[in-house]
Amino acid sequence: MKTTQTMDTDAGRRLRALRLRAHLSMRELARQAGVAVSCVSNIEAGRLSVSLATLRKLLLALGTDLGPFFADELPAPSGWVFRRRQMCAMTDAGRCYTLVLPARPDIGLIMLDEELFAGEKPDFESLSGDLAGYVLTGELQFELQGDAPQVLQPGDAFYIPAGRAARGRCARGESVRLVTVQLIEKGAGVKRGTRHRGSRQEPQEPGVTAPGSVRMAKPPGRSGMRKGEL
Secondary structure, three states, X not given: OOOXXXXXXXXXXXXXXXXXXXXXXXXXXXXXXXXXXXXXXXXXXXXXXXXXXXXXXXXXXXXXXXXXXXXXXXOOOOOOOOOHHHOEEEEXXXXXXXXXXXXXXXXXXXXXXXXXXXXXXXXXXXXXXXXXXXEEEEEEEEEEOOOOOEEEOOOOEEEEOOOOOEEEEEEEEEEEEEEEEEEOOOOOOOOOOOOOOOXXXXXXXXXXXXXXXXXXXXXXXXXXXXXXXX
């Protein structure tokens, strides 16, 4: 059954540990992710519940993504067949992600079952690997930066080249559901920043335990699904 979790202060502690490992200041991480420095500070201190959209921006700036970030919460299953009950999911007010493929070094794809809820207005973001998506239910407003927005119906697909900024949201109804697959850039890992002479070095933290304001879960069956889900 799918268990759902929310991100709490542990998410901030884990994020801080990654930032320190990458030798980035709060200001540099905020600049690379396109968020306010106060946002990073408040998330790390546990004063602000981070949304999935903001968390993903920060993780991408650190050279990682949601799968590896949450990998310690549920051990990655072995073998090459993955049952729904083995998958984990994260949800907040704007979206729900189910990690279809586990975060393992021998798996070169990130595959997400995504549900985007009505009302969210995401920013543009670009990824280090090519991404393709297929709409299952609902209508998706899809936009590549510089191009006119398009509304995609169930059965429509899209492709985003690496480095190209794009965004998508629910165009009509309660939600839109889609599956996306992203290529993992070879050698990808937590980025390392440059230490500046005279800058204060923050102490390294030991490993931090599993996250918690995004809700994370082992997927239940599709009973109790929101309208529009398969």
